[in-house]
Structures are given as C-alpha cells and as structure tokens.
Amino acid sequence: MLMATFRFYEELNDFLPPSRRKNDFTIRFKGRESVKDLIEALGIPHTEVDLILINGTSVGFNTIVKDRDRISVYPVFESLDIKGVTHLRKLPLRTVRFIADNNIMDVVKYMRALGFDVVVNPAFTPREIIDFSKKENRTILTKSRHLLKFKDVTHGIFIRQGNLKDQIRHILTLLNLFDSVKPFSRCLVCNTILSDAPEERIETQVPPKVKRRCETYVYCVQCQKIYWQGTHHEKIKAVLADILHSNAHAFLS
Numbered sequence: 001m002l003m004a005t006f007r008f009y010e011e012l013n014d015f016l017p018p019s020r021r022k023n024d025f026t027i028r029f030k031g032r033e034s035v036k037d038l039i040e041a042l043g044i045p046h047t048e049v050d051l052i053l054i055n056g057t058s059v060g061f062n063t064i065v066k067d068r069d070r071i072s073v074y075p076v077f078e079s080l081d082i083k084g085v086t087h088l089r090k091l092p093l094r095t096v097r098f099i100a101d102n103n104i105m106d107v108v109k110y111m112r113a114l115g116f117d118v119v120v121n122p123a124f125t126p127r128e129i130i131d132f133s134k135k136e137n138r139t140i141l142t143k144s145r146h147l148l149k150f151k152d153v154t155h156g157i158f159i160r161q162g163n164l165k166d167q168i169r170h171i172l173t174l175l176n177l178f179d180s181v182k183p184f185s186r187c188l189v190c191n192t193i194l195s196d197a198p199e200e201r202i203e204t205q206v207p208p209k210v211k212r213r214c215e216t217y218v219y220c221v222q223c224q225k226i227y228w229q230g231t232h233h234e235k236i237k238a239v240l241a242d243i244l245h246s247n248a249h250a251f252l253s
Helices: 010-015 035-041 105-113 126-135 164-174 199-205 231-252
Strands: 002-008 025-029 049-054 069-075 098-100 118-120 139-142 156-158 217-219 226-228
Touching (some): 002 010, 010 069, 035 049, 035 069, 098 105, 098 126, 105 118, 105 139, 105 231, 126 139, 156 164, 199 217, 199 226
Parallel strands (some): 098 118, 139 156
Antiparallel strands (some): 049 069, 217 226
C-alpha cells in the first residue's frame, strides 16, 4: 500500500468529516491513482477545486500520485491571481447561464428573480443534465456530489446545505455576478424574459382592486403570466435585498 498526505483549504473542508477538516491527514491507496480520483474518493467534486499542489508544485488532475506525496487542495479563488499555475478547468463561460436539478427549486426561483437564466427540467436524468449543460454552455447547479463527479462536467457549483440566502450569495460571489443582477426581468415560472404587458391582458387578467393601486405590469409571452408589485413581489424583494446586502438599494430601487 502507498501513502499520501492531504490538506484541504477553506470551503473544501465542508465536504470532509470533522476529524479531517483544516488538518493534514494520511490515506492509503493501491497502485497508479490520479490526484483527481483520490480527491473525489474523499468526497470533493472536481468542479469545486481550482488549484492542486503536490510537494509544492502545481499539477493537473491527471497527475499520478506517488508514495509519500504531500498534496494541498484549494477551492475556486475569488480574488487571488493564480495565472502562473496549472489551470484545472476551461476558462470561465463568457455568458453565465445555468441548468439546475429539480431538488433546488427555491434556489432556481430566486436566481430567476435576480434576472439569471436558469433552466430546470424535472424529467432530465443526470446524464441529460450534463449533455444539456455542454450543449448550451450552462453551469450546473446541484446538491448532488455524484453529478459533479462525472468526468465531462466542466462547470458546476455544489449547493451546500443551509440558508437559502447564503446559498445564492455563494453563487453570486463565486462567479462575481453582482454586476449582472437584473431583478424582476425574468419569469419565475418558465424562465422567459419579461416584457411590458399589453393593455388587453391588463384589462382581462388584472383584478380591479390591483388596477386601482398599480400602474406598472410586466408579462411573460411564454406562459402568459402577468406580474405586478403586489404583496408577493414585496416579499421576494425583501429576500433579494438581504441577499444583495449593501448592493440592494442600487439594484432594487
């Protein structure tokens, strides 16, 4: 049996049992194993990793681990310049779009409320989610570690357990998306870009008491839903303000 010592940094520790978090620990393995295979065997999806050092040298996922190697693994960097090291994935997608699995519909709803293009299809299998993400260059949002461990997944974000606002804030921070927020520009139901509601739709679909207090309406041409600034809108706006923190006034005013 061969041995290797690992140390994982920052939020990668969320995937580890408490005894292995923020500590060096040693594992045993047989024969030729890539560093990617060993990392994923420890429970960390490769899409969460941005830098690997073996004995102080940056390496790629396919590097074969040798006996008594010391391996340091770092998450996606938000601000640190790592241009001089080995890149572990393709360049960031030029246009940020998402595909989500159907067990995070609360995240989907509020990402759409922030104006982001998020597709979800409950009928999709994991393989179909991956194929669709590759076809349309979409980043996968999921709570499934297994889904992100598929070899051909290049862009994916693991949605950790916890507070919905923190989950969405993590996505925005990870991809630096705060400047791309366009609240209430997309249908919460079907993901279509909203447009001004036609007068005939307002006349037939908006209750009289709403028309007496609201002047602005938007409309989804796909599912034909009309939106206005009612109680539901105000509740969503309050959640978005909490997600955006200090940026809230600029985006939601």
